[in-house]
Amino acid sequence: MEAKNVYIPYQMKIEKVTYEAPQIKTFKLKFINPEDEAKFSFKAGQFGLYSVFGEGESTFCIASSPTRKGYIECTFREVGRVTTALANCEEGDTIGFRGPYGNTFPMESWFGKNLIFITGGIALPPLRCVIWNALDWRDKFKDIIVIYGARTAEDLVYKHELAEWESRSDIDLIQTVDPGGETPDWKGEVGFVPAILEKNPPSSENTIAIVCGPPIMIKLTLPILMKLGFPNESIFTTLENRMKCGVGKCGHCMVGNNYVCKDGPVYRYDELLKLPLEY
Amino acid sequence: MQELHNKIKSILENGSASLFIAYQKSREGKITPTFITKPEQSQKAYFGDDCKQNLAVYIHKQEVKNFGKVGIFANIYTLKSLLQIYAENQIRDDYLKVVTINPNGAIVEFANFMEIENYVNENKPAPNPEDMERVEKLSNLSREERWDYWLNELSTCIKCYACRAACPMCYCTKCTVDCNQPQWISTPSHSLGNIEWHIMRAMHLAGRCVECNECARVCPMDIPLNLLTVKLNDTANIEFGQQAGLKGELDYALSTFKVDDKENFIR
Amino acid sequence: MNYKTLNTNKLPEFFEKIKKTGKTVLAPRKKGNKTFFATFDSFDQINFDYVQTALSPKSVLFPRVEELFTYKNDDGTYSVKEPELKNEVVVFGMRPCDGVALDYLCDFFLNENPDKLLQDRKNNTTFISLACKSFDNDCFCTSVGSSPAETLGSDLCFTDMGNGSYYVEVVTDKGQKLVDAFPDLFADTKEINKVEQLAQVPVRFELKNLVPKIPTVFETNIWLDQSLACIGCGACAYVCPTCSCFDVQDECNPKAGTRLRCWDSCAFGQFTLHASGHNPREVQSNRWRNRVMHKFNYSVQNMNTISCVGCGRCIRVCPAGMSIIEHLISVEEA
Structure with missing residues (x-):
């Protein structure tokens, strides 16, 4: 196979910057070179490495749906050198993007089933991609439920889209904030995501659960899904280990013999159980 | 050796430490640290002139701290390191049980750091004449020649950070080189990044280095890193009358401010 | 495979002739008590009296720091330039175990x-490998499926036959090309039994017992026991001929910059540290376990081979005197 230098990023123009929550922004990105755009395609669950030239690369998912062509979106929290540099970028600026990398959610195998998305905080972006993908293929799935929580009402991301999902009849959205995180006009639930799941128990019958969130949320959510009768094979999650290359070489993301960047980031729970707890 | 074994045994038995760090000769014939938790393992401990590693480095290690109270067999440099670490408020007096072997071959157990202070001042190791000679030689070079010498040496550094890891005085939980907002030090091991790294490390050790020479001993590239800190120590001694590892109380020029400082820039 | 001989006193001429073609020749040179691959001006700078070089030849293929690309920034418009690697190099004097390591490294980097x-x-x-006439206590190639007679991964393998000539095994086309370039130096010969000339490295553990055993002790205290001495530097990984982990770093001025990759090690706490502060391999024993598991289990699962060649460099370099041989034996005995 003829090798090419995979570290050369696509150049992307920041078309739109959306403020989502404190320190969280969404970029809408367009390919500067139309040839790059023409040969680019991805599937739900995949990620990329976004870079500010001179500052470095940072890994996050593609948060827009593959059904929406011509652009990609990413949502990130300002936590380190690169994400801070990204956050300082403005509309019209050029950034780098490499990808798509990693495996995908097997959405085709979910046709005819109910989907329940359970997520918290900044972990909605990877599922937002899947949710919009499912909504764009709405007739392929039965019920779609989203349980989404954040520390406070202010910390919820995609507030405008949450409002849209609230108003749609083909998706059930349950929003929750941690106790004390509600505003006076808060209409959603108050409580941690696992408790809200328990309070609104979905049927495990013919249902796929997609769980994505901070480790503690996942840890407390899984036993509830077990109790509700979800088999391990019906539960999906994503891992987010540190990554530097995206192509299974740099070694940073390894969990056992798995390179999360190419064998993941999407894991079915029964597959995840085979890996050492190094994520 | 029997006396040492008995001492370790009694320390573990009487509960003054639940882990004792000493040297051993491994199955492969290497001198390695051994971590003794059971009194009956005490005979693993070994001591000889070939025991070079500075064992003080282990008292910073989380998995060692997990054992609770720790006993440690210390050569003179380990003693100096422990005293300097104590002076820098990184260990409590009641956390460590320190044992050494004095020049007469007798086992000495220290009740507290005051005793260690007295001991190291009575048994100060002489500076290594070979190192002094090399430092002297470098000092006599012109600035350009000296720069070329260090550029040549440091350009071979592979940034494995063995110097940092082996140094008991490099105990920061997050090293400057690992801070990237801003990126103070260039992390790649090109010449510039290497020079930045070693100058930064040497400066952070000026007047704190106990001259155990571990940094040079462990360097896979055989860079004589100790010459940098030895020279800076010398300067700290001349300028501020300071010597590391001889006092249980912090008196550190580079973190001290005096209103009547003779330099203008500091006001 | 083709077989040649070369008079040992023709070696300087061989190197001079290679250099005249514009290639860089790297050979073992002494610095202090250690031997490193380096360029040389005269033949007498080459050191032939070494068991093993301190650094492996992996840096020739995978330098400790290298440019991924450079870019120019013209008011927010970026032009990116890929590095062009043209320099031709001949490495002389690596040991056969390093050849095995290079074969692994190329397999890892080039297959997928x-x-x-x-x-x-x-x-x-x-x-060009130079087969071992001597070994030390830290050599264990024969325990991990290799030997001083191994030619895998070398382009040419030289064996000093003790009679004033090198026996040259031409392993690859690239090796053949180099030999063919200087026909007056090399003479044809038949396959020779070289084993008598080579070091007899003892077998220290049974790989076929060890490999299935290692995953079964994953959850035990063995890793903590072995790694309490580990001070968490990256020396073992950096001298290892098969360790391939790297970091990616940017450096720039306002007008231009470079994206670099540089060696990294799973022994560093920062290696797996998440931005959130969560660290999947929280303590040194987890990191040590990962290193051993990678070499003797993950590589087997992913590439059907262990990724340790028994060169012994990690043992010789360890500031704390840790020995992988000892640790593997203790796993075998567990």
Whole structure:
């Protein structure tokens, strides 16, 4: 196979910057070179490495749906050198993007089933991609439920889209904030995501659960899904280990013999159980 | 050796430490640290002139701290390191049980750091004449020649950070080189990044280095890193009358401010 | 395979002639008590009295720091330039175990998602191994399926036959090309039994027992016991001929910059540290376990081979005197 230098990023123009929550922004990105755009395609669950030239690369998912062509979106929290540099970028600026990398959610195998998305905080972006993908293929799935929580009402991301999902009849959205995180006009639930799941128990019958969130949320959510009768094979999650290359070489993301960047980031729970707890 | 074994045994038995760090000769014939938790393992401990590693480095290690109270067999440099670490408020007096072997071959157990202070001042190791000679030689070079010498040496550094890891005085939980907002030090091991790294490390050790020479001993590239800190120590001694590892109380020029400082820039 | 002989006193001429073709020749040179691959001006700078070089020849294919690309920034418009790797190199004097390591390294970097930089460097490099006449206590190639007679991964393999000539095994086309370039230096010969000339390295553990055993002790205290002495530096990984982990770093001024990759090690706490502060391999024993598991289990699962060649460098370099031989034996005995 003829090798090419995979570290050369696509150049992307920041078309739109959306403020989502404190320190969280969404970029809408367009390919500067139309040839790059023409040969680019991805599937739900995949990620990329976004870079500010001179500052470095940072890994996050593609948060827009593959059904929406011509652009990609990413949502990130300002936590380190690169994400801070990204956050300082403005509309019209050029950034780098490499990808798509990693495996995908097997959405085709979910046709005819109910989907329940359970997520918290900044972990909605990877599922937002899947949710919009499912909504764009709405007739392929039965019920779609989203349980989404954040520390406070202010910390919820995609507030405008949450409002849209609230108003749609083909998706059930349950929003929750941690106790004390509600505003006076808060209409959603108050409580941690696992408790809200328990309070609104979905049927495990013919249902796929997609769980994505901070480790503690996942840890407390899984036993509830077990109790509700979800088999391990019906539960999906994503891992987010540190990554530097995206192509299974740099070694940073390894969990056992798995390179999360190419064998993941999407894991079915029964597959995840085979890996050492190094994520 | 029997006396040492008995001492370790009694320390573990009487509960003054639940882990004792000493040297051993491994199955492969290497001198390695051994971590003794059971009194009956005490005979693993070994001591000889070939025991070079500075064992003080282990008292910073989380998995060692997990054992609770720790006993440690210390050569003179380990003693100096422990005293300097104590002076820098990184260990409590009641956390460590320190044992050494004095020049007469007798086992000495220290009740507290005051005793260690007295001991190291009575048994100060002489500076290594070979190192002094090399430092002297470098000092006599012109600035350009000296720069070329260090550029040549440091350009071979592979940034494995063995110097940092082996140094008991490099105990920061997050090293400057690992801070990237801003990126103070260039992390790649090109010449510039290497020079930045070693100058930064040497400066952070000026007047704190106990001259155990571990940094040079462990360097896979055989860079004589100790010459940098030895020279800076010398300067700290001349300028501020300071010597590391001889006092249980912090008196550190580079973190001290005096209103009547003779330099203008500091006001 | 083709077989040749070369008079040992023709070696200086061989190197001079290679250099005249514009290639760089790297050979073992002494610095202090250690031997490193380096360029040389005269033949007498080459050191032939070494068991093993301190650093492996992996840096020829996978340098400790290398440019992924450079870019120019013209008011927010970026032009990116890929490095062009043209320099041709001949490495002389690596040990046969290093050949095995290079074979692994190339397999790892080039089979799936092939790495262009490593590929280019490989195409430009000819590796000549010099079979071992001596060994030390830290050598264990014969315990991990190799031996001083191994030719895998070398382009040419030289054996000093003790009679004033090198027996030259021509392993690859690249090796053949180098030999063919200087026909007056090399004479044809038949296959010779070279084993008598080589070091007899003892077998220290049974790999076929060890490999299935290692995953079964994953959850035990053995890793903590072994790694309490580990001070968490990256020396073992950096001298290892098969360790391939790296970091990616940017450096720039306002007008231009470079994206670099540089060696990294799973022994560093920062290696797996998440931005959130969560660390999947929280303590040193987890990191040590990962290193051993990678070499003797993950590589087997992913590439059907262990990724340790028994060169012994990690043992010789360890500041704390840790020995992988000892640790593997203790796993075998567990």
